[in-house]
Amino acid sequence: MRRARKYLMAAFSLLLCFTIVACSSNNGKSNSNSNGSVNENAEASTADPNEPGWRSKTDPITFDWYINFSWFGAKWGEDLTSQYITKKTGVSVNFIVPPGNENEKLNTMIASGDLPDFITIDVSNDAVKKMIEGELVLPLNQLADQYDPYFYKVADPAKLAWLKQDDGHVYGYPNASSSSEDFKKYGQNFTSAQTFLVKKDMYEAIGSPDMRTPEGFLNALKAAKEKFPEVNGQPLIPLGLQEFTDVGNNALGDHLMNFLALPREKDGKVYDRTTDPDYVAWLKTFREANELGLLSKDIFIDKRPQMEEKIAQGRYFAMIYQRTDMSAQNATLYQQDPNSVYIAVDGPANTNLDQPTLSGPGIGGWTLTMISKKVKDKERAMQFLSYMVSEEGQKDASLGEKGVTYDSIDGKDQLKPEVVELMNKDGAASGKKYGVSYQYWMLMDTNMRMQWDPPAAEPGKQVEDWTKGKTVSFSLYDGINPTGTSEEGIIANKVNQQWGKVLPKLMFAKLDNEFDKIFADYLEFRKDAGYEKVEAYQNAQIEKNKKKMEELNQ
Template sequence: MKHRLVQISAALLLSSMMLSGCSETNVIPEKTDDTITMDWYVNYSWFVTDWGENMVSKEITDQTGVDVNFITPIGNETNKLNTLIDSNTLPDIVTVGWWEPQIKEMIDSGLVYSLNELADKYDPSFYDVTSSKVRDWYTLSDGNIYGYPNSSYTPEDVLNNDNIAPNPTFLVRKDIYEAIGSPDMSTPENFYNAVVKAKEMFPEVDGKPLIPVGGHEFNSDGCVSFDQYLQCFLAVPYEKDGKKYDRYTDPEYLTWLRMFRKLTSEGYIPDDVFVDQRTQTSEKIEEGRYFCMLYQRTDMADQEKILYDKNPDKIYIAVDGPRNSKGDDPVLPVNGIAGWTLTFISKNCKDPERAIKLMDYLMSEKGQKLTYLGIEGKTYDMIQGKPVLKPEVKELLSSDREAYNALYGADNTYWMLQNNVMQLKWQTELDEPLKQMSEWACQYAAYVGQYEVYINEDSELGRIYASTRSLWGKTLPMLLLARSDIEFDNVLKDYLEQRQKLGYDKLAEEETRQIKINKEKLGIE
């Protein structure tokens, strides 16, 4: 089916792709005889890949004369970033999520360069390798753009490409699903019956209890599996009659939550689901202990490969799951124009000229091809005009991602400025079992960038936003753990009353205002 523009939450946009409209200009900075080392701060504790040992990073250094020393937080990302800002010790280059409140502080305090001024002074190719629409989106009232995103999509990208795969998927364990008759699970009743039957037929898997329903971890904001992803599958809109729509009180959504409450009260959603962190969930996926999940396909790719190697019949597959009472297709989000992360050049940068040239090189077609495919003749060959990974490279990529990163460093190991739309022209076909999940997701891809709103954390609205999110984070597990529908309704009533007192109407009004502006900027009716 053709991709479409839809109404859905921008908060879903935690998963991973890039922009269009860029020129195919190849940018190779004019090298100097010396190689300089740039400190690059990446605000994610899980990013542990080094620079300088694998093929791709060595080639980038050879092409640009820039070596990179990555700095990542140990533990809490927010604390680390705040410390760097407060002490004015930001490294040369900085990559953080576009939504982080510290971005405003970095800009207002003059801690980062405007990229357009660096481009004008040192390297005008910046304007060739970046998208004018994305630049406009991130240009502030002072006329400057300070950070550039990765993983950004425009509405045209989604409309014009049918091979863009969103991350949210409804997954079932293949052998169990087939054993119970491959049932339709699109209605609350059918979903409930399928879960009960799966547990009855398979009380244990490999000597451990089957977990009939799983999802992402619960945190202070709720759980994306049981709030935002479920709303996606039910095609709950984010706007009605020109105003922000309250998806959390949508009747279709609440009907499904009540069904999940019933499953929980009867023991089909065990306590583990409410307390497990990602590490524990990943271990249980690798053991095949879940029957079904609302989950991001890329987050379980490594575990899926392990399951496939053990037994291809015991993998997880994507199937049509929850739908609204009209049977509408799911609307699964890809990233919007804001992207995923923003990369800045700090005023502490030892050589801003070489920093902007490094960024431009990485965003050029040459840089994108290198970071995606690697080096021709070493990691891939061009066969009949198409890139084909060498067998040993493909094998390592599918079997041991950490070893692949250490040896080759391609396939967006260095994702900070990735442009997935540009990379579509070189896209290599996924192997099973990941191929099935990706192809299933493509048909439901939707653009939602018009609903990306920014609320200043230090403002009154910011405090309202934080308080309402925290309130929902406490309420969702209470709803699912309610012992009866009456208790469920009482919890919901209390939530709505508390939310109103916190100032929810003011927040909704501001979100409506920003959505209107976003739609005008994007040219969306």
């Protein structure tokens, strides 16, 4: 993921070990309460706040790091970059990835209270609040105070202020995060992952039609299916989407809504984008597409691995998809035939054919990385997090080791030509061999990393450039949805789960009047569930965010 934005430890001796095993695995760190939380009254660190804490101890240690994305496949130690980071810091990582449904795996761990050392999770995931409320994760600010005050030298104060909870603590650090100041500084270079993609050769063969209107969209899908019924002996899939999950499909949610440039607020109140006439009209367009045989059954059941395989085979004609999630497959297609790649074009639009408002990097970021109260070594964990957040860590993760994967070329530190060549030719092979760039994205500061990114090359350049000028910040709406076990959170979860059941039914409706009945029933279900309390919560959070933003911008 390229540019996808900006995103704490001298030790105290262990006073008490409960078992010999605990002593050996914990490397002698304490200053915690019996429940694993950091002691707020503990003595502050005597470490030099101007020196990286990780340098004080580099003996070998392995942390378990849970990544709440089933598609994540990197293996620490397999590539040159992770080998270099381990050689430098002493830290190795054992990644834990859910084999199937991420929420089921994470909820099971939360219920048991047994979490790995590090957890990386989508910032909007309901489990974030569950872990905080359940005291399963440690406040980073307390860890920094006690073990590594250097964290405050490298962490972005705007991000820490934004992520501070009502109890005054910060429990996670974001990746791909950009403040309003970042938008002022880097905004012209900001891109979005949200794209509408078409297969270049097929699209041009049917006359490069305008697909911004429902009629033009359906006609293009029909034309592609008629002209290209098969791709290498396999049926063409006219339209690809993101995964269908238990809460819907993001391609038919925020992704589509942003293409339609639907506002987030109207008259100072949160806008119900789900009931917007343009949005409903486009959902009906997809229903009609299914009626016409233009929605393959595959799109309702395939997960990302299956989708990646079909992208690499060029079996989709059009896709409402994230460009960053298919870049490796698109590079493979490009090597086979530059005309067989997927390109970004203008897709579904509102009635006025307004330019889309694509989601750019918000201050809350894409994911949060948190430290579990069960962490085997608080000091080393906090130091490692500080290192990864720092410019030194960002550079190491981006470029790897000097003389191995990068050199100073023409006065600039940059990846070696052979590394860039493999990245552009075969992203998967490059990840396994080199591990540079965004292989380890969990704490990536995409603004900082711009200075080390190689120039964009085709086919990624076209899809990336297409999003420039259409990318906006939705930071004001970060974290406005209720989560956890609050009344509003329970209602929101119930409504979201219902939408996950309703959305496929809308697509499979035989006629528009059947669609209308299903949609009306959903709105009634939402009302009966108490959805007005969710909206009231959202409005209150927006006002809080506005005040936060004003304070940050002063």
